[in-house]
Amino acid sequence: MVILRQSSALTKPTSVKLENNAYTGVVIAIHPDEEESEELIDAIKTMVYDASAYLYTATKKRAYFEEVTILVPDTWEDKPEYRSPKNATFEGADVIVAPRNPRFAPEPDLPPVPHTKHYEGCGGQSIHVHFTSHFMLDSMTELYYGNRGRVFVHEWGHYRWGLFNEYADEIADVDNAQNFYFSLDEEIWKPTRCSDGFVAYNLVFDNGRYRYCNGDQYIGYEDGCVSIPATSQPDVTASIMSGYTSIPEIVDFCDEDVAPAQRHNQEAPTNTQGFVALRATGK
Structure with missing residues (x-):
């Protein structure tokens, strides 16, 4: 997994591709308002690793995550392992870690429910998946929602394939x-x-x-x-x-x-x- 540092690049990142059953070009970007946290980066890595195995099973070996990039804010301390973001930007990311959206997180004390911003129907790619640092770091998250990697695959269904929830969704549907x-x-x-x-x-x-x-x-x-x-x-x-x-x-x-x-x-x-x-x- 590659970690990049945000800059003022004007173009969007390379599109996600599925080739030989492997997803590449996935960008997970951390919002500039998020506090610098190595724990957050580690939590994202763990989520992606877990999600890849779960996705591979769920798609009958048709897909897994091979290349995922984490884009950290340029306000964070630079580190030797960080690379140039090139064309990757927060605005063009597939997944964002950002402050909560009150519409999807009405209870401020609970880990906010992840959501995917999309306007297309089934089969159409969405705008992005939105996680929060609260969801990523809270020890109670898995008690409420289960494994974060599994939740990511649920949201990936929304994001990549335009799938809808298969329950009574009183917020998004x-x-x-x-x-x-x-x-x-x-x-x-x-x-x-x-x-x-x-x-x-x-x-x-x-x-x-x-x-x-x-x-x-x-x-x-x-x-x-x-x-x-x-x-x-x-x-x-x-x-x-x-x-x-x-x-x-x-x-x-x-x-x-x-x-x-x-x-x-x-x-x-x-x-x-x-x-x-x-x-x-x-x-």
């Missing part, structure tokens, strides 16, 4: 934010997610604690009811875009014409097309 939907195939109410075989508990937060929701799969559930997966899932391996990357068994993107453990849930009210995007775009 308001139009499709339904915790449950009525299945016309089975004529029951089901949780919005992919794949379809999760072991889960339908709960609502009430008076400071969770309780089981009123209602059932035949008549529907009360407002505020959410379906929370169990920490172990014997029957599913997908999907990474469901946001449950902390569950050990979740190692796949949803796909079509595969076993039920990984099969895309076509009925769920989400916009994603799962692993189909990688095969279709080849990027």
Whole structure:
């Protein structure tokens, strides 16, 4: 992994490429407002190493990270191992580590949720992935979100392939934010997610604690009811875009014409097309 020092270069960095199953040209840039921190650099390195192995498994050996560059602010102390940034800039980075965006991090005491800024649909590359130093360094991050490398692969699905979340996303996908939907195939109410075989508990937060929701799969559930997966899932391996990357068994993107453990849930009210995007775009 190469570490560069930011300068006033005017052009964007080399585009990310996927050749011989290897991603190269990926730039992770640290915002100038971030305090100088060797720990932050080490955390980014660990995240990328973990993400590469997870991505390789999730894409059926089609992709991994081979060349990733960390761009540090020019206000940081220069070091012998730092190289010239050439055309790499913060504005052109694929991933940024920057102060939190209140829209995606309404709780200042919790590690902010990473997010990907994108305007294109499925198959279109996004603007960048946004992590914060709080997320990268807080010891509680993995308790809330699981391994950072796994989270990065989830965000890479957004960034590189334009995938959407496969859950009721009330921040980034308001139009499709339904915790449950009525299945016309089975004529029951089901949780919005992919794949379809999760072991889960339908709960609502009430008076400071969770309780089981009123209602059932035949008549529907009360407002505020959410379906929370169990920490172990014997029957599913997908999907990474469901946001449950902390569950050990979740190692796949949803796909079509595969076993039920990984099969895309076509009925769920989400916009994603799962692993189909990688095969279709080849990027």
